Amino acid sequence: MQRIAMLGSGFIGRFYAESIHGQRGRDRVVAIYARREESAKKFAEDYGCTFWSTDMEEVIAHPDVTMVCVALPNNLHEAAVMLCIKHKKAVVSTKPLGRNGAEALRMMQAIEGAGIFGGYLEDLCYTPKFLKSKQMVDNGALGRILWAKSRETHPGPHSNWFWDKEQAGGGCILDLGCHCIEIARNFIGKDIKPVEVMCWAATQVKPIEAEDHAIALVKYENGAIGQFEVSWTFRGGMDLRDEVMGTEGTIWMNNFLRTGFEVFTTGKGGDYVAEKAESNTGWLFPVGDEVNELGYNHMFTDMFRSVEEGTEPAETFYDGYVVNAIIDAAYKSAKTKLWEPVDLPVWRGQEGLTPVSTLIDYDADYYLIKEEVTHDGRHKVILKDKKTNEIIERDL
């Protein structure tokens, strides 16, 4: 059983607490830190915490607490983690780990140096669909992975600090791109080095300094390509879609807006107010069990089991740091308009990979381009002459 100190009483802290206390969970949020007293008290009351304070260190240090959960604005992550280290408390942090790679690297090195458990709360790498997809990909169902794309767009976050570049460290790339990057990295392979990034970013709609829309490509050393599409300007709800292409298959995941649940209501039927302000009449697409669909259950289970069994969780501070490094390159690229290298002072995966050769022998003289049965029944191959490079068709 884990006894958790929650740092932060906002939207995400409450979501975490509800997830941890949900179903028949044996773990409990026992302490809460919030900057404002009334927020801390309210949270403590709502979730049955035995201790609350507006002094972060006091909460972390509380003897009942076995693990600290960081659910604070991005600019406060590092200080919180350092306090956990000081008090030797296992820590899990919301995403992104830092505002940039340097912050994230310091956090990672600090917890590793201190021998403290550090889990990275990348919930979208724990959704049920993701977990099953990852297993399929690892089993080879898709062959060699060529491309992995993740898209996360919605009409913008709920709390004001997200919109403030200083506190958040950036805009939708930091807020949403961190998910997308780690999803793609999991499919392409965590041991495959991300080498460079090209990013377009713009502030198209909102009166803010940070970007509200961005698209980027992440090149991996083995020739695979990652892609993310993120925005705070999407209209229609929250769009969370991932796609993977391999030499032998394809995966399409829709995590939120099209999950086999469709409702039409004229709105005249009663007091009903829908969960999203975008629309509450007409066709609506609710999610059955948000906490589960968004990966919270599987994420906390992995974190708590790992700390109890002394193993590594699927998502660690090291992963958070790699993600931050890719984001840094994306921000740089958005400015310089160049493919920017990913700066990874620490790298623990494979090195020196090259793209796979595409020359598949058909026979001694030809490479195989394609074998197919056409709609008029011809069974044919398209071949390339190894010497002349001439491309021919041959009926079988």
Add this chain to the structure above:
Amino acid sequence: MQRIAMLGSGFIGRFYAESIHGQRGRDRVVAIYARREESAKKFAEDYGCTFWSTDMEEVIAHPDVTMVCVALPNNLHEAAVMLCIKHKKAVVSTKPLGRNGAEALRMMQAIEGAGIFGGYLEDLCYTPKFLKSKQMVDNGALGRILWAKSRETHPGPHSNWFWDKEQAGGGCILDLGCHCIEIARNFIGKDIKPVEVMCWAATQVKPIEAEDHAIALVKYENGAIGQFEVSWTFRGGMDLRDEVMGTEGTIWMNNFLRTGFEVFTTGKGGDYVAEKAESNTGWLFPVGDEVNELGYNHMFTDMFRSVEEGTEPAETFYDGYVVNAIIDAAYKSAKTKLWEPVDLPVWRGQEGLTPVSTLIDYDADYYLIKEEVTHDGRHKVILKDKKTNEIIERDL
């Protein structure tokens, strides 16, 4: 915390155990009864049970056990429940409750008489989509409910006893129709009396005595209509779809085969073996988290909380008995080819309802049939004269 004795070590018993032990559950299956010693031992080993036996009563009576979970063939439910009563153990039973209404009524009256907790494990009334839909319907988002249909079809069950009419008590109506009936009943209203049933059933494909395909209509006292479509002959996977129509809205749920998760694989990529034998190459439609999507998590949470808090679970032995009574009428109707009344010696809902009047006043002289804006921009009403019954159009 609940300490459960599982009766039955087959497919469903294992599924239950995995669900109970999943995530961070605080409850444990501590004892197992199976007819064959090696099955009991294997199950005990797999799920860490401290006690196993081929003597059912011994398992039920074991002092460590706080609740008994019946996961046996249908013909053994009643005996198991009676033993639970004898030993004063809370009991939850898999669906259907009995093979027929008489069995179910005896079980219900016995546990109620003994003051024992009795939960009906109707998992499909606990799926995340169902729970949210039910809440919407209860809040009036769909207006008055007119029709509720549930469809459950697949290529047939895994265990041999299902195919044996004596043990199972029937075919796919008992196996699958029990789900569908209770789903529709929840949407139409549990306090609305089901009055008669018309059922078509046939053995179209399988060399069995029981039906492998059936369709039925269940008429409710307030004029609403329930419908079920069940089959063991469907090709393509497991099809679980529910639909509800109300005067102000519509709900469509797809619980299994189209949930926003799509995979294509050539099958050449590796050792991958898919979860269903129907197809393991081409386009596949896996479910992310079966246990959650099928309602097991929410179901056991409701059962365990209810027994601990002394409240009624959402699905009780009474509900199981009503479902069995409707099934009895369906079987009778399939034989007599008549609308057969539902025999409910015990009924705890409303009585004497009549269908709602459809005469909506437009003004003193007319009833309103329809108001619409046509595609050429006319805003018009279609009205019915209260005296002459003449139907007219009027532009607004």
Add this chain to the structure above:
Amino acid sequence: MQRIAMLGSGFIGRFYAESIHGQRGRDRVVAIYARREESAKKFAEDYGCTFWSTDMEEVIAHPDVTMVCVALPNNLHEAAVMLCIKHKKAVVSTKPLGRNGAEALRMMQAIEGAGIFGGYLEDLCYTPKFLKSKQMVDNGALGRILWAKSRETHPGPHSNWFWDKEQAGGGCILDLGCHCIEIARNFIGKDIKPVEVMCWAATQVKPIEAEDHAIALVKYENGAIGQFEVSWTFRGGMDLRDEVMGTEGTIWMNNFLRTGFEVFTTGKGGDYVAEKAESNTGWLFPVGDEVNELGYNHMFTDMFRSVEEGTEPAETFYDGYVVNAIIDAAYKSAKTKLWEPVDLPVWRGQEGLTPVSTLIDYDADYYLIKEEVTHDGRHKVILKDKKTNEIIERDL
């Protein structure tokens, strides 16, 4: 080239004219009959007709006219067809053919007796998805057909005569059920005799005498089952879905409301008014090319080619008559609450079929119930002993 006289200038007549004149069609609507002069004139102007009249016979008899298209309320079909016969004009009629089987039979026998071409404008048996499905079914892709269901529901028709039982002959069963019945009949086999019908019908919402919601089963002589679900009370648009189950496969068609085209609009963007009054903001699901998706193009092509080549179209007056006969049985059943026989004084298909035997030999001693690979890797068969009827499992 066909020169068509359109009888009726309402919604369906206009839809037909637009379809015939659409794309690069070589055929032309040259004459129009309407009951009201201004309607006839307006239609003539809109579609470039050279002749209009409020005298139906005059229009039919016009020497320029090669074919008459009946687009009138149901109660006027018979008289129109009789006039076509009198003037020896090829005729195609909108659905349903008659208000009942007797009317339809008279029309069929009259045109056949006179040697006149008679086409039945059952557009939903000409949708692109239907045509391809039919071909697949005919090629055996689904094996033996077990069940064919068609669903057509929407918020009610546009013209007032539909709501008047005398003119229309009935409610949504006649209006929508005629489509569904013929769709199912095509899949099950037009030469398979429909033998009896069980129908539930009710007036749940509208202040009318006819039914606004109905569900029916149609039993075919070979044991296959047809099903229709029709309503004028559905909220959310027009729902046109067909499903077919065979021993070797399944088809699901969505013809209108989910065709891969999804639009979200806040409604603030401009003058945009959506095509359906049900909702014009939020998520909308338009159809790309209504005329094509609803089968009009392929239907008229078949009709015009057939009359020019002297062949039979896919849908004839005979088909219209069979459909009406099934509808008659449905109405009767809704009243008597009994399975009512389909009265077919003329029947041109197979006779005396019986359901297929389901006893598939596994070996000399056993019938095969099921062969499967379970999720734990067992490859097993479930068998039934030919003598004892005992059901056993055997690992392979």
Add this chain to the structure above:
Amino acid sequence: MQRIAMLGSGFIGRFYAESIHGQRGRDRVVAIYARREESAKKFAEDYGCTFWSTDMEEVIAHPDVTMVCVALPNNLHEAAVMLCIKHKKAVVSTKPLGRNGAEALRMMQAIEGAGIFGGYLEDLCYTPKFLKSKQMVDNGALGRILWAKSRETHPGPHSNWFWDKEQAGGGCILDLGCHCIEIARNFIGKDIKPVEVMCWAATQVKPIEAEDHAIALVKYENGAIGQFEVSWTFRGGMDLRDEVMGTEGTIWMNNFLRTGFEVFTTGKGGDYVAEKAESNTGWLFPVGDEVNELGYNHMFTDMFRSVEEGTEPAETFYDGYVVNAIIDAAYKSAKTKLWEPVDLPVWRGQEGLTPVSTLIDYDADYYLIKEEVTHDGRHKVILKDKKTNEIIERDL
């Protein structure tokens, strides 16, 4: 009526001919040119052409011919167009117009100089879904367009010349990207100047010199962004999806692989052979009416009407030239890894646009970032101080 000379008897020429002769079309392919005599003869026989030849000029010059349809490999387009000009024949050309911008510009200037009709056969800008979407976007249903993405991927083309860089001029960017670019350009606005392109391209799977996978961003002068994703390595069928985001809405189109038509077949049912070699058992997703869904009907209707009425078709040689210019920039960018400017020596749209300001006044002191109702019922705004840039929340 048009009398067409088809140049090219391959896959696309046949597809065009079938489309033109389909339904009740009044136009006819009357002459065919093919390089090989037997191909020309076979085509003439199949489609009832009265004239065939292996001499291209002879076919173009034939007095019966009113319009020439270029359905040749890319490297032969220019010569064919020049012959049409010589013989003063209206010409429509398959996509892409040229292998590069210079070729396309020469063709455009030559036909314009000669006063010849030149239509660009960009079928995917004529699909029913596209046409309706374009109308919605033009009506303002989506507000200001921010992003338009088009994706076209499949397992590779059927004819060998596509795989030969010299004949084709490139790989999947030329073959598929030309569609995607013009789709996005239509939504963003044809009068908005495309200014620069960033493209990633690779040969990941096929033993060819050209790219088999590419992703690119196209920046428009008003700040909107276009995106294309193209590949010849996709597994699972042909994936044609378009998405558009605007300030007031969203459009999602699936043109081919998910159109509401789903078939499962075990493959045991008969002789059935499916239309695509990727898979012919399991779940299949056919298209109802390919010719219509892919836009051929609407495209030829527009071309033939335009030439007869002396108007411009929706897609002209000018459009083809702009697309080729964007493709040139994409190829250059894929090599230089830089954002490359689009070189448009001729430009007929707006000039000098700048991105729209995102500063929306809330009141005298604040800009509005977001207004929302949160799930706990708060109605609040997020505002930005015009002077201090501070971001605050305010409850309403």
